[in-house]
Amino acid sequence: MGFAVARLNLLPNTWSKRVGVVGHLALVLLLFSMGFSLGANSELTSALPSLGLKALVLSLSTILGSVFLVWFVTRVRRPAK
Amino acid sequence: MTLRILGSLALGVVTGLFFLPEGIANMIGPLTDYSLAILLFAVGFDLGQDADLRQKIKDLPKMNLAVPFMIAIGSLTGAVLGGLVVRLPVGDAALVGAGFGWYSLSAVIITQTYDVTLGALALLTNVFREVFAFLLIPLVAKRVGHLPAIAPGGATTMDVTLPIIAANTDGQTTLVAFYSGTVLSILVPICVPFIIELLQHFL
Numbered sequence: 001m002g003f004a005v006a007r008l009n010l011l012p013n014t015w016s017k018r019v020g021v022v023g024h025l026a027l028v029l030l031l032f033s034m035g036f037s038l039g040a041n042s043e044l045t046s047a048l049p050s051l052g053l054k055a056l057v058l059s060l061s062t063i064l065g066s067v068f069l070v071w072f073v074t075r076v077r078r079p080a081k
Numbered sequence: 082m083t084l085r086i087l088g089s090l091a092l093g094v095v096t097g098l099f100f101l102p103e104g105i106a107n108m109i110g111p112l113t114d115y116s117l118a119i120l121l122f123a124v125g126f127d128l129g130q131d132a133d134l135r136q137k138i139k140d141l142p143k144m145n146l147a148v149p150f151m152i153a154i155g156s157l158t159g160a161v162l163g164g165l166v167v168r169l170p171v172g173d174a175a176l177v178g179a180g181f182g183w184y185s186l187s188a189v190i191i192t193q194t195y196d197v198t199l200g201a202l203a204l205l206t207n208v209f210r211e212v213f214a215f216l217l218i219p220l221v222a223k224r225v226g227h228l229p230a231i232a233p234g235g236a237t238t239m240d241v242t243l244p245i246i247a248a249n250t251d252g253q254t255t256l257v258a259f260y261s262g263t264v265l266s267i268l269v270p271i272c273v274p275f276i277i278e279l280l281q282h283f284l
Contacts, residue, residue: 022123024123026116030117032089032096034093034113035089035091036093036096037093038094048205051202054167055202055206055209058177058209062155062156062157062163063213063233065155065159066155066156067225070148071225073147074228
């Protein structure tokens with residue numbers, strides 16, 4: 001929808017900065033509410049002591065694995081840089 | 082920016098943990114939804130402002146189509162390797178990794194059809210993945226490259242982590258990220274039951 005609004009020039013150009021600020025505020029709000037849901041989730045907090053370390057290792061290893069593969073493939077395909 | 086993001090996340094966690102006013106707890110769901118909607122509006126607005134977007138999409142290397150699959154394979158491999166470190170069976174580790182960051186869905190499927198403890202582990206792992214994604218995307222974008230910066234978000238790059246990618250990379254990468262997140266989100270409800278099926282047949 002935001003895409004359409006910008007495309008059709010429904011908003012004056014001076015608004016683009018405001019949209020950015022609003023977007024940023026929304027991001028902060030979103031993260032707060034996500035954090036709240038996580039903190040208030042008893043299932044999550046009760047599992048934390050026993051499974052926390054495992055989860056930490058696994059989450060980091062999945063991220064590393066995926067970042068590495070994308071990096072590796074893009075690098076192999078585009079060596080000139 | 083990263084600091085503010087982490088600050089608000091941490092503040093939310095603390096509030097959720099220690100103060101739990103009934104009224105507010107009910108408002109949080111809609112708050113998440115609306116702020117996400119506004120955010121995606123802002124991202125869409127940003128993309129729409131780019132006049133030669135069409136050309137940029139055409140210029141995208143076809144290889145970008147493979148990005149979500151690389152992320153999927155990389156995640157599974159990473160999970161299995163991480164599983165070796167924490168002594169988790171290969172299949173179980175792959176199952177946890179197949180959440181691709183979409184914690185609610187993968188954890189529910191695993192809890193209901195496979196194992197409760199593993200479901201809890203999948204929940205935690207994928208929550209952590211999302212939180213780390215917020216932290217690591219800016220770093221990876223700066224140090225490693227724009228396309229690899231899509232990877233930490235996994236399935237979440239179509240919504241919650243998309244703005245972070247948009248802020249730290251460029252329009253083209255944002256589009257690839259959205260596409261990638263969509264594909265991975267479709268893959269989660271396919272991969273997770275599939276791996277469970279495999280586990281139940283062969284173990």
